[in-house]
Amino acid sequence: MAGKTVNKKCVVVLSGGPDSATVACWAKTQGYQIYPITFNYGQIAVKETQAAQKIAEKLGATTKIIDLSALKDIFSGTTSLVNRKIPLTAEFSAPIIVPFRNAIFLSTAVAYAVTVGAKYIFYGAQGSDEPYYPDCRRDFYEAFEKAARLGTDQEIIVRAPFSSQKKSYLINKGAELGVPFELTWSCYRDGEVHCGRCESCVNRKKAFQDAGVADPTSYEA
Amino acid sequence: MAGKTVNKKCVVVLSGGPDSATVACWAKTQGYQIYPITFNYGQIAVKETQAAQKIAEKLGATTKIIDLSALKDIFSGTTSLVNRKIPLTAEFSAPIIVPFRNAIFLSTAVAYAVTVGAKYIFYGAQGSDEPYYPDCRRDFYEAFEKAARLGTDQEIIVRAPFSSQKKSYLINKGAELGVPFELTWSCYRDGEVHCGRCESCVNRKKAFQDAGVADPTSYEA
Numbered sequence: 001m002a003g004k005t006v007n008k009k010c011v012v013v014l015s016g017g018p019d020s021a022t023v024a025c026w027a028k029t030q031g032y033q034i035y036p037i038t039f040n041y042g043q044i045a046v047k048e049t050q051a052a053q054k055i056a057e058k059l060g061a062t063t064k065i066i067d068l069s070a071l072k073d074i075f076s077g078t079t080s081l082v083n084r085k086i087p088l089t090a091e092f093s094a095p096i097i098v099p100f101r102n103a104i105f106l107s108t109a110v111a112y113a114v115t116v117g118a119k120y121i122f123y124g125a126q127g128s129d130e131p132y133y134p135d136c137r138r139d140f141y142e143a144f145e146k147a148a149r150l151g152t153d154q155e156i157i158v159r160a161p162f163s164s165q166k167k168s169y170l171i172n173k174g175a176e177l178g179v180p181f182e183l184t185w186s187c188y189r190d191g192e193v194h195c196g197r198c199e200s201c202v203n204r205k206k207a208f209q210d211a212g213v214a215d216p217t218s219y220e221a
Numbered sequence: 222m223a224g225k226t227v228n229k230k231c232v233v234v235l236s237g238g239p240d241s242a243t244v245a246c247w248a249k250t251q252g253y254q255i256y257p258i259t260f261n262y263g264q265i266a267v268k269e270t271q272a273a274q275k276i277a278e279k280l281g282a283t284t285k286i287i288d289l290s291a292l293k294d295i296f297s298g299t300t301s302l303v304n305r306k307i308p309l310t311a312e313f314s315a316p317i318i319v320p321f322r323n324a325i326f327l328s329t330a331v332a333y334a335v336t337v338g339a340k341y342i343f344y345g346a347q348g349s350d351e352p353y354y355p356d357c358r359r360d361f362y363e364a365f366e367k368a369a370r371l372g373t374d375q376e377i378i379v380r381a382p383f384s385s386q387k388k389s390y391l392i393n394k395g396a397e398l399g400v401p402f403e404l405t406w407s408c409y410r411d412g413e414v415h416c417g418r419c420e421s422c423v424n425r426k427k428a429f430q431d432a433g434v435a436d437p438t439s440y441e442a
Contacts, residue, residue, distance in 0.1 A: 066295070070288040074333050099335035100328055103372050107324040112295050114320035135372040143368035150364050151324050151356040 010120035011035045011113045013105050014063050016051030018184045018204065020124030022174035023161055027122055028059055029177055035116055036063035037109050041101065042072025042082045044190050051185035058180050066108060075099075081188050088188055088198045092132045096188075096199055102135035103144060110148045110156060121148075125160035128167040128203065138163050167203060168210035175213045182216040196221040231341035232256045232334045234326050235284050237272030239405045239425065241345030243395035244382055248343055249280055250398055256337055257284035258330050262322065263293025263303045265411050272406035279401050287329060296320075302409050309409055309419045313353045317409075317420055323356035324365060331369045331377060342369075346381035349388040349424065359384050388424060389431035396434045403437040417442040 012024045014036040027034050036059075038052040049065055056063035072082045080086035080095040089096070102123065109121045125136035134140060138160070145158035162170050174181060186204040187194040194201050196219030208215035233245045235257040248255050257280075259273040270286055277284035293303050301307035301316040310317070323344065330342045346357035355361055359381070366379035383391050395402060407425040408415040415422050417440030429436035 064294065067291040068289055071329065071332070073285065073287065074329070074336055078336050098332075100332040100369070100373055103328040103368065104325065104332060107321055107328045108292070108295070111292070111319075111321040111325060115295055115299050134374040137371065140368060140371040143364065143371050147324065147361060147364035147368050148321070150358065150361040152321055153355040 007117070007119040009033045009035065009113075009116060009118035010122055011037055011109045011116070011118050013102075013109050013121070013123040014038050014052045014056060015124065016048035016055065016185045017124065017200075018174060018179065018181055018186065018207075019126050019162070019167065019170050021055045021179050021181070021184050022170045022177065023122050023124045024055065024059055025174065025177045025179045026161060032120065034059065034061050035112065035118055036061055037112055038063045038065045039105050039108070040065065040067045040069045041098070041104070042069045042075060044082060044084060045185065045188055046190055047185045047187070051183055054183045055180060058183065064112065068104070068108075071104070090197055090199060090202050092199055097133065100135060102133075102140075106141070106144055106148075106158060110152060110158075113156065114152055114154060119155060119157055121156065121158045123158075123160050124162070126162045126167050126170055127165050128207070130163065136160065136163065166210070167207040171207045171211035171213050175211070191220060193218040193220055195219070228338070228340040230254045230256065230334075230337060230339035231343055232258055232330045232337070232339050234323075234330050234342070234344040235259050235273045235277060236345065237269035237276065237406045238345065238421075239395060239400065239402055239407065239428075240347050240383070240388065240391050242276045242400050242402070242405050243391045243398065244343050244345045245276065245280055246395065246398045246400045247382060253341065255280065255282050256333065256339055257282050258326075258333055259284045259286045260326050260329070261286065261288045261290050262319070262325070263290045263296060264409075265303060265305060266406065266409055267411055268406045268408070272404055275404045276401060279404065285333065289325070289329075292325070311418055311420060311423050313420055318354065321356060323361075327362070327365055327369075327379060331373060331379075334377065335373055335375060340376060340378055342377065342379045344379075344381050345383070347383045347388050347391055348386050349428070351384065357381065357384065387431070388428040392428045392432035392434050396432070412441060414439040414441055416440070
């Protein structure tokens with residue numbers, strides 16, 4: 001329609017890992033104007049936020065880093081991602097779950113979207129995580145989207161564009177789009193290089209292997 | 222049923238104002254074990270959190286204060302509650318809205334509920350605010366509850382027990398329950414006493430008047 005401006009502003013929750021980096025890159029190639037947002041929630045993996053900054057720069061954007069590190073007070077009793085005393089595992093286990101983390105991130109992303117006039121919120125949930133992480137599931141984010149529309153009185157669209165695809169699919173897609181995977185960080189710990197042993201490192205390695213894409217990551221193990 | 226323990230743990234979002242104080246007091250008298258939670262989101266009204274601490278103490282609890290003051294970075298462009306340069310008004314106006322604030326608070330409250338094993342989350346939305354603040358409406362918190370159940374895989378119940386009642390009703394109810402209104406704080410500013418002029422002070426005054434309850438508040442105007 002003449003004179004009608006299409007709102008293609010989107011807030012992308014950018015964790016610093018390969019999944020959300022692929023979503024951000026995909027959004028940009030789809031013509032969205034991206035507003036990345038990155039959270040410090042007290043995670044041991046502080047390299048995530050540094051990675052997110054570098055990825056955003058590569059995409060010609062600046063990620064808004066929001067310091068929610070006080071959430072550690074809530075999460076440290078149950079979650080190995082913020083508490084070193086709780087052992088990490090190579091396979092999925094309950095202490096890897098940071099309960100309702102994506103909802104906290106998405107709520108904040110919606111607030112950010114309202115202030116910048118963005119209609120879309122994208123995040124990097126993908127199908128390989130779906131069985132284990134309830135806040136990565138489509139039924140969750142669809143319900144959340146409804147709450148976002150009602151709670152803001154605005155037309156908000158919340159999507160995890162690859163939520164029905166495996167992680168290896170994202171790696172392939174990302175490789176095709178030129179995602180700077182060498183800048184991404186997946187490890188739950190804060191070593192010089194990826195530990196190679198935690199669930200997140202194991203999934204990262206496997207996804208590159210399954211995708212048949214060269215893995216640029218240095219692993220300790 | 223023999224051996225069945227009823228979960229009556231509830232997280233109460235305690236702002237320091239009279240509405241959430243009444244909800245917390247009501248929950249306690251209903252036999253709930255209350256876990257208050259209070260947020261610093263960069264609001265100018267820092268006395269809110271101090272008020273919440275005192276109210277929780279009176280109820281024999283400790284409120285968990287979560288410092289999300291970095292949210293100021295998101296809100297300061299649009300909201301007079303965190304930015305002194307945006308004028309306050311005596312009547313409702315858009316800059317009083319902190320977009321999706323209750324969703325950020327409720328998401329964090331759900332995370333807290335999961336870590337302490339609480340099933341209920343209560344907050345102080347009431348009917349006088351409903352026309353103006355979308356995240357105080359029942360359709361919002363019902364949609365949010367669905368997202369909370371799906372996003373945690375747990376039976377979570379989110380309620381604003383007085384969302385269909387006017388603020389004056391809460392004042393009456395609170396007076397009946399012995400809510401320490403003299404400890405509560407409503408003003409959007411951080412003066413020695415309530416300013417008496419901002420929308421929140423105006424609503425507070427009016428609610429005490431309409432309820433026919435003596436108002437213990439000192440107002441500057």
